[in-house]
Amino acid sequence: MSDVGVGVGDVVGVGFGDVVDVGVGVVVGVGFGDVVGSGDVVGFGDVVGDGDVVGFGDVVGSGVVVGSGVVVGSGVVVGSGVVVGSGVVVGSGVVVGSGVVVGSGDVVGSGVVVGSGVVVGSGVVVGSGDVVGSGVVVGSGVVVGSGVVVGSGVVVGSGVVVGSGVVVGSGVVVGSGVVVGSGVVVGSGVVVGSGVVVGSGVVVGSGDAVGSGVVVGSGVVVGSGDAVGSGVVVGSGVVVGSGDVVGVGDVVGSGVVVGSGVVVGVGDVVGSGDVVGSGDVVGVGDVVGSGVVVGSGVVVGSGDVVGSGDVVGSGDVVGSGDVVGSGDVVGSGDVVGSGDVVGSGVVVGSGVVVGSGDVVGSGDVVGSGDVVGSGDVVGSGDVVGSGDVVGSGDVVGSGDVVGSGDVVGSGDVVGVGDVVGSGDVVGSGDVVGSGDVVGSGDVVGSGDVVGSGDVVGSGDVVGSGDVVGSGDVVGVGDVVGSGDVVGSGSPAISGSGCITT
Structure with missing residues (x-):
């Protein structure tokens, strides 16, 4: 009823x-x-x-x-x-x-x-x-x-989990299986692919695109207009500027700061605590170590490896396939050619140009404004002064010191432990033996051979095609003419066309 x-x-x-x-x-x-x-x-x-x-x-x-x-x-x-x-x-x-x-x-x-x-x-x-x-x-x-x-x-796919206090802007598309932590802020028009995991407190700017399978740690800030490829892993506390592009499969460590307009290639690894400046370009397959600081406008080629704790100045260009060791400092405006290898602890001054295929040893110091030719090899622990010019194909031994303003010609070989004074000019094709000391302001002609252990005084002039034996001493202000031969263990005799034995 x-x-x-x-x-x-x-x-x-x-x-x-x-x-x-x-x-x-x-x-x-x-x-x-x-x-x-x-x-x-x-x-x-x-x-x-x-x-x-x-x-x-x-x-x-x-x-x-x-x-x-x-x-x-x-x-x-x-x-x-x-x-x-x-x-x-x-x-x-x-x-x-x-x-x-x-x-x-x-x-x-x-x-x-x-x-x-x-x-x-x-x-x-x-x-x-x-x-x-x-x-x-x-x-x-x-x-x-x-x-x-x-x-x-907003469009939210099946199986999505959204934490408390999240703010999702208008027009956002969230794929299936996405997990969004508490307190996340997602700007308008963002597209988030399937299977993405976003940690607590993350801020994703308007118009961003986040690919499938991405993992974003807690406290990350992603600027507006960014594109993050599929399978990317972004650590906690990362800051990604507006307009950045992060490639597919990249790994970005915790605490990284990436400036606006940066492009990171596919499969790159960026270490924890790194700072990448605005407008930088990081090539495909690059590996950047932890604690690296990269200035604004830098271009890093594909397949490069940049060691932990390095500092790369603004406006630098690093070619493809380069290897830069840990703790290096590269000044602003430098150009490093493709395929170069720079050892750990190297310091390269501002405005330096390093040619393609060069090898720079660990612990070297290269002065500001230097030019190192293609295919050169600079040994470990060398010091190259500011304003020097080293020709293509040269070999500089380990522990050498080259003074400021020196010019070393193409194809020269400088032995291990040599000291070349400031303002010297070494001609093309010369060979300087191990342990030699060349004084400041000396001029060594093209095609000369200087033996091991020789001492050439300051202000000396050695003519083209001369041969100086091992253990010889050339006095201060001496002039050795072209085509002379100075025997081993002998004092130098001035003159042209003389043979001393």
Whole structure:
């Protein structure tokens, strides 16, 4: 037997045992065993399924369809044309806009606000106090924490997990299986691929594109307009500037700072604590060690390796396939050719140009404004002064010291442990033996051979084609003519065309 209280002119069809309190002029179809609270307003043409429970003071718009077994809390407001699947639980004080579709088995927390035209898949959990903008599409099995704000037109794939306090801008697209930590802020128009994991407190700028399988650590800040390729791993506390491009499969360590407009190639590895300046370009397959500082406008070629703790100045160009050792310092405006190898602990001054295929030993110091030719080999521990010019194909031994302003010709060989004074000029094709000392201001002609252990005094002039034996001593201010031969262990004799034995 029905117990029904209806107003004058109401037309009500109710099942056995229903308790209904409806307004004047309403036409309602109420399922068997339903409970509708006092003070509710149910719109014209609504259909309420069997076994539903509707709380006190609810307002349900016209044309609503509610599946069986639904539980709706008190004070809920539901717009016209809403479709609610079976087994849904809606908390108290929820506001649902017109035309919304809520899948079966969903749980909507108290105080949630859902805009018009939203589509929510089955099995979704929406936390208390969340705000979902109009036109949002949420896939099945999504879990959204409390206090989340989702802008209009957002598309969220199936199986996504969103932490509490997240803010998602309008027009964002989030792929299936994405995990977003608490307190994350995602700007408008961002595209996030499937399987991405975003840590707590991350900020993703507007218009960014994040590829599938990306892992972003906690506290990361990603600027607007960035593109992050699939499979990238970004450590905690990283800052990525606006307009950056991070290639597929890259690994970016914790605490890295990447300036605006940077392009990082596919498969690169950037160590923890690195600083990459604005407008830099890092080639495909590069490896940058931890604690590296790269100035603005730097270009690093493909396949390069930059050691930990290095400092690369602004505007530098590092060619493809180079290897730069740990702890190196490369000054601003330098150019390092392709295929070069620079040892650990090297210091290269500003404005230096190093040719392609060179090898610079560990612990070397290269002065500002120097030019090192292609194919040269500079030994470990060498010191090359400022303003020097070293020709192509030269070999400088380990532990040598070349003074400031010196010029070493192409194809020269300088032995191990030699000391060349400041302002010297060594001609092309010369050979200087190991342990030799050449004084400041000396001029050694082209094609000369200076033996091991020789001492040439300051201000001396050695002519072209001369041969100086091992252990010889050439006095200060002496002049050795062209074509002379000085024997081993002899003092030099001035003159032209003389043979001393």
